[in-house]
Amino acid sequence: MTRIIVVTSGKGGVGKTTTSAAFATGLALQGYKTAVIDFDVGLRNLDLIMGCERRVVYDFVNVINQEASLNQALIRDKRIDNLFILPASQTREKEALTMEGVETVLNELAETFDYIVCDSPAGIEHGAYMAMYFADEAIVVTNPEISSVRDSDRILGLLGSKTKRIIENRTPVKEHLLLTRYSPERVKNGEMLSVKDIQEILSIPLIGVIPESQSVLTASNQGIPIIVNKNSKAGLAYNDSIGRFLGEDIEFRFIDARKDSIFGKLFRGR
Amino acid sequence: MGLFDYFHASRKSSDVAKERLSILIARDHFHRNQPSFLSALQNELLEVIKKYVDIDQDDVTVSLDREEDCEILELNIALPEKGRYK
């Protein structure tokens, strides 16, 4: 049974595309046949993060308008055989994503794919709505920062009222909180909302905490999803999140400030 | 350290953020839950008008504004140009 996952946040710049790329890659690495779709028509970026921008011929809107077949538009990842990317169109209007068109594409993908990851655009406009409407699960990407938390709360409201599952009276979309750009040191100094604070406010299960890391920028510069980098805390944290998503019980790491002092080391040893 | 700082130094910015957020979100929820009948009203109006005139979803807008002790229900129906009347 295919699961459709929407990666959403309301606010822009919090790491939706990075997360979509990481989740799609992570699930594919676990052996699941996965497609990741860019819903940000007019501002496409997923192809850059996935490193396939030089191979784009057709896009999501071409498929919806039946100007190309789904197979023509899907780009197979260079590194992982069972990972496919469906890029957004840069030159069309957002409204090109019709409800019927999106549904047709998702249904066709569902015939052969295990997971479909929908990378939502920022905001709560048409594109974001289309990305979430058919979802079975939602990864709500949030920064430890008040405007991001508020926007996530808004998105959770929409997930709980405007999705197909709700309208058809089925079990609601399964929601997961993913905190990104987390800095334990700043939390310790009282300069940043803590995991606990945010969880208390949004009250949905936590699936991962990704520490702020230079390696995320490096990965995007190179067009290699961060999850592939096993030397990066952010990459490892995404890997843990995938494990939790698939039902494993994994302890959270990188959420406490480093105990670098001698005392810290001594006490940790006990 | 000024007097102002003296009183505020003990308050961490993350605590301030959490407090502001809690209030904000409670208020957002209040507003979000308010006019749920509006979209239903809009759809019903649309259905009725559609019987006589060829209009689209976007041609009917309904909004509810609150000003102190009075509420203003605003209906805006844009009729099409001549020739599309049924």
Added chain:
Amino acid sequence: MHQPFDLKGASFTIPMLSLREADMETIGSQLTKKVCQAPMFFHSAPLVVNLGYLPDPEQLNLPGLLALVREQGFIPVGITNGTEAQEQQAKAMNMAVLTTHGSGKGQEEQNPPSSEEEIDKPTATVIDEPIRSGQRVIVDQGDLIVMASVGSGAEVIAAGNIHVYGALRGRAFAGSMGDSRARIFCQHLEAELVAVAGVYLVNEDFPDSLRTKPVHICLQTERIRINSL
């Protein structure tokens, strides 16, 4: 910074008086009847006078009409669909001239294109500005000449040849109507995709030796061929 005011667009529903004849007496008596039905509703109501339905607009005494509606308690704020002379007259009386779209009198056809002009079809479209991500330039006839760069995520499409005198970083489709003799010329090849008459090549398949170089691109035995300039 504190703003002393906001200047924004707003739309109001204002009654419009559309005249079908110019005779003051008839208008006056009919208007009195109408106002008597709901005196409070019309009292001090702003009013726009539509002159678009008048069979002979020249016959109307505009100042007289405005005096008449004022007498009935209206505050006339402007006219619409008047003749040029009436618009001048209205402006002189501090009245606004409102333009409508679709309502009132249908606008007269603005100089239908003469068939002679169509004979001089442009053979090339020249664009001086850079074409940015998300923009799309489509030329249905002849060549497209871009004097600047075509950014990543932009598209240039022409029935004929495409010349780019800056860097080509977006996508270029020459011979979009099927002309397989069309070519693409550019000073600096970094395109995402190039196509001639529907046959395409993506960036990844470009020969490395020609990247960032000035090139011309054509179709040879059904395949895209990139040649150094």
